[in-house]
Amino acid sequence: MEIHELTLTEVQDLLDRGELSGTDLVEGLYTRIDAVEDKVQAFLELDRERALAEAKEAGKAQIAREADPGPRAGVPVAVKDNVCTMGWKTTCASRILFNFRPPYDATVVARLRQQGHTVLGKTNMDEFAMGSSTEHSAFHPTRNPWDLTRVPGGSSGGSAAAVAAGEALFALGSDTGGSIRLPAAFCGVVGLKPTYGRVSRYGLVAYASSLDQIGPITRTVADCALALGWIAGHDPLDSTSLAAEVPDYRTFLRPEVRGLRIGLPKEYFGEGLDPEVRGAVEKAVQQLEEGGAAVLEVSLPHTEYALAAYYLIAPAEASSNLARYDGVRYGFRGEGSDIVELYSDTRRRGFGDEVKRRIMLGTYALSAGYYDAYYLNALRVRTLIRRDFEAAFQKVDVLACPTSPTVAFRLGERTDDPMQMYLSDIYTVPVNLAGLPALSVPCGLNHEGLPIGLQLIGPPLSEGRLLQVGYAYEERRGPFPRPQL
Amino acid sequence: MEVENGPGWEIVIGLEIHVELLTRSKVFCSCATGFGGEPNTRVCPVCLGLPGSLPVLNAKALEYAVKTGLALNCEIASFSKFDRKNYFYPDLPKAYQISQYDLPLCRHGYLEIEAGGVRRRIGITRVHLEEETGKSLHAGTSIVDSPFTLLDYNRAGIPLVEIVTEPDIRSPEEARVFLEELKRVVEFAGVSDVKMEEGSLRCDANISVRPRGASRLGTKTEVKNMNSFRAVQRALEYEAARQIATLRAGGRVVQETRHWDDAAGVTRGMRSKEQAQDYRYFPEPDLVPIVLSPEQIEQWRRELPELPAARRERLAREYGLPAYDAAILTASKKLADFFEEAARAFPDPKMVSNWVMGELLRLLKAENKELDQVPLQPSDLVGLLSLVRDGVISGATAKEVFEEMFHTGDPAASIVDRRGLRQISDEGALREIVRRAMAANPDAVQSYRQGKEKALGALVGAVMKETRGKANPQLVNRLLLEALREAKP
Known part of the structure; x- marks a missing residue:
């Protein structure tokens, strides 16, 4: 069997048994990358030699502690290009950071390395994670492995496409308003947005700090459980990270849903929902019901305001987070005869249109005279949305709904219409506003053979429960097909 | 310019003071603080604001900020938070300063001062914690007209408290006295070493004037760039006189920021381009709110020297x-x-x-x-x-x-x-030297006896000369007087 056809869990077993090494994995994955990357274009930086060197180094470190019979590691991980990696560029798919090599590893990367894992390459994304299609990359778009004329979703489109195409076993994504779940759904892979604070944000280049969260993209729910265990946990370098113990998520992988209460938020099944998507999600829920889960309808009454609140809060934070890219210390530097001109030229040429649009939106929302009407009201809506979820979780254990109202759209289809683009995230954004964990699991293909995502949402720190439900669903669904490349 | 604040005018001053706190490490990272150091050696991804870095609050900085408030008789907030103050400047690596806006750590305090024999209580509006910026070295006079500017981020991230007073100060002298007392208070509290020449204490002032008895405040100006206590007094004296002269001449004071030029001894209005900033404050999402228990606050109060x-x-x-x-x-x-x-x-x-x-x-x-x-x-x-x-x-x-x-x-x-400086206090030895001095200076003895008490000085001098200054002066005096009395003809 080819390496790219294995799951992360299978690879882990082979590593543990000593039948496979980290360098074998790098070689195997790069062989696959050589075969399909021209079509998919999931990566921004690939460097076989560097990846091999990292794998060799990690392997030596493991041999050095041979006496320790613990699980073997050595998985090369595809890392979204907004997560800092020493030795690899971290550009956020932006011209303004085109040459930026961070002098430090993000905590997630440092943690992976400590466990013996390595970096495979850096994946493409919408510039600064702003977008839903990966078309806003300053360098090139990524294509959906299921249909190369379609987008992979965004903003972690490179990560999801790489996993779907077999170029990676596990990729890191980041999710601010759906950026892990949407591309996971579009590419037919599993994506988890953890509870806000479950995974350290240290070294994740900020888009909207109060919403950003790193999470895994894998082929199966079991793989997701394994990967989440590697990256979750408290980090003293991130004040917003949670102190709660990290359970062994694999212990939740039981196909058991008897007695589970599943809520269907009625606002997520309304106008704008593609009937085929609705059908696939309803069928998935039915399968869980057949397994003994109770299904009931619930209401999240403030859902209709979520997108508006998100597009004030996220750009407001972004306008501040992205202000540091001024050409003075690192990255792209424009020209100008004085400092103001230098700033303007750097930012005019360094940022793409969508980034500029959000910086302007956010700057406006925070400006004197508008702050109360926009930013403050958005924060109030955010509180109401959080309360909606709290009330719902009094009645049910998890919520089930579509990840996105549609399947993957065509490249270029929505780039001229930001509002249409933003609507892709209508079912994912509320979760970020409430800081909740949510899992996207493939739940079928539409008539064109395009994947559909089932989204499972739980209360804070219920990642284990979500993985259990996802796993139980997967067991009933059976193996998910692979895209033909 | 002469100060012309005769009885007809009242001066109203409020101060805004920044004090660097004396912590070993910076406020949001573990880089060392301390004055000087090779440029850009005390830096890390956090205080350089590199992409992806995050701040973590230094507990000592929080303690020192609260102690500053306690030393200034403030109420300490049980719930406080950080906000971002957004503006572009190359010495501000994140293009925002982590500061506090609407929920400062400390409020409603006061400091008592004594100026010109009068005891006064100056209200403290608020004390909050924020981060220091880096330092710019311009090749010319400002960043706009310099061919290049050098940046040193060693200072960036040193903890800073901002102390804002009520407009309770009534004269430039009082402003100086207040600052001197404030400096002592923060120094005694052990939270800062307050060296104005190293920039660890800086002061801006809001100043206005009004006809005595008027209830409405006059239009104020903000005076910056005062680099010593004396400069504060001088700048405010100048500015008060300027405002009074303007009003007397029938003009009006323009609300603006004015730079003190210490060498020229004048304040100058800054170009309007550099004014009217909208800092777009909003809550800092990278830090959690500060929640202080009454027990914690009390403990810090007890620890205050x-x-x-x-x-x-x-x-x-x-x-x-x-x-x-x-x-x-x-x-x-x-x-x-x-x-x-x-x-x-x-x-x-x-x-x-x-x-x-x-x-x-x-x-x-x-x-x-x-x-x-x-x-x-x-x-x-x-x-x-x-x-x-x-x-x-x-x-x-x-x-x-x-x-x-x-x-x-x-x-x-x-x-x-x-150095052989021991004093001769041996009565016997000195009596002999006194005798010889009198013998060698019969004129002085004569004058003294005729009532010229000053002549004694010459005799003391003679003894001192002989003992090379080591004779016990009280003893010499007594022995001389005794000898003069005894030897009376």
Whole structure:
């Protein structure tokens, strides 16, 4: 069997048994990358030699502690290009950071390395994670492995496409308003947005700090459980990270849903929902019901305001987070005869249109005279949305709904219409506003053979429960097909 | 410009003071603080604001900020948070400063001062914690007209408290006195070493004038770039006079920021382009709110050392010193500590006070040094004063010895011995020298006997000359008077 056809869990077993090494994995994955990357274009930086060197180094470190019979590691991980990696560029798919090599590893990367894992390459994304299609990359778009004329979703489109195409076993994504779940759904892979604070944000280049969260993209729910265990946990370098113990998520992988209460938020099944998507999600829920889960309808009454609140809060934070890219210390530097001109030229040429649009939106929302009407009201809506979820979780254990109202759209289809683009995230954004964990699991293909995502949402720190439900669903669904490349 | 704030005008001043806190590491990362250092050596991804880095609050900085508030009689907020103040400037690596906006750590305090013999209570509006910026070195006069600007981020991220007063200050002199007292308070509280020349204390002022008796405040200007306490007083004197002259001439004061030019002795309006900033404050999402329990606040209150006002009062009471002495001895914590350590080991506190206020301060000032920059210890002063008290050396000799101690830190006794300065207090020996002096100066003896008491001086001088100044002067006086009486014809 080819390496790219294995799951992360299978690879882990082979590593543990000593039948496979980290360098074998790098070689195997790069062989696959050589075969399909021209079509998919999931990566921004690939460097076989560097990846091999990292794998060799990690392997030596493991041999050095041979006496320790613990699980073997050595998985090369595809890392979204907004997560800092020493030795690899971290550009956020932006011209303004085109040459930026961070002098430090993000905590997630440092943690992976400590466990013996390595970096495979850096994946493409919408510039600064702003977008839903990966078309806003300053360098090139990524294509959906299921249909190369379609987008992979965004903003972690490179990560999801790489996993779907077999170029990676596990990729890191980041999710601010759906950026892990949407591309996971579009590419037919599993994506988890953890509870806000479950995974350290240290070294994740900020888009909207109060919403950003790193999470895994894998082929199966079991793989997701394994990967989440590697990256979750408290980090003293991130004040917003949670102190709660990290359970062994694999212990939740039981196909058991008897007695589970599943809520269907009625606002997520309304106008704008593609009937085929609705059908696939309803069928998935039915399968869980057949397994003994109770299904009931619930209401999240403030859902209709979520997108508006998100597009004030996220750009407001972004306008501040992205202000540091001024050409003075690192990255792209424009020209100008004085400092103001230098700033303007750097930012005019360094940022793409969508980034500029959000910086302007956010700057406006925070400006004197508008702050109360926009930013403050958005924060109030955010509180109401959080309360909606709290009330719902009094009645049910998890919520089930579509990840996105549609399947993957065509490249270029929505780039001229930001509002249409933003609507892709209508079912994912509320979760970020409430800081909740949510899992996207493939739940079928539409008539064109395009994947559909089932989204499972739980209360804070219920990642284990979500993985259990996802796993139980997967067991009933059976193996998910692979895209033909 | 002459100050022309005659009885007809009232000056209203409020101050905004920034003080660097004396923590070992920066406020949001573990880089070392401290003045100087090779440029850009005390930096890390966090204080450089590199992409992806996050701040973590230094617990000591929080403690020091709260202690600053407590020392200024503030209420401490049980719930407080950080906000981002957004503006572009190359010395601000994130293009925002982590500061506090609507929920500062401390509010509603006051500081009592005494200026021109009047005791006044100046309200403290708020004290909040924020981060210091880096330092810009312009090749020209400002960033706009310089061919290049150098940036040093060593300072970026040093913890800073901003202290804002109510508009309670009524004269430029009061403003200076307030700052001096504030400096002492934060220094005594142990939260800062407040060196204005190193920029660890900076002050901006809002100032307006109004006809005496008017209830409405006049239009204010903000004065910046005052780099010493004296500069604050001078700048505000100038600015008050300028505003009064403007109003008298029928003009109106424009609300603006004005730069103090110390060399020229004037304030100048800044270009309007550099004004009217909208900082777009919003809550800092990378930090969690600060929640302080009453127990924690109380503990910090208990830990607060004795502050200048209390110490002045205690020094006067405990050591029986005049208020004047107590005020001078508490000019700095180091000086007060020095005095007390010496006074505890010597039975005459006023004598200690005289030496500290006199010789010690004179030499420090002459050599432009701080107390901790000289080797002299309180025990050295006690040793010296003991020699004076025991008649081993005279007061005049003691001043010489003190100067040497001041520079070398050697004990007084060894200096006295080495230089052979021991005073002659042997009555027999001195009586003989007195006899010889009288014999050698018959004219002086004659004059004295004719009632010219001044002539005694010449005889004392003769004794001193012969003993090379080592004779005990009181003893010489007594012996001379005795001899003059006895030998009366």
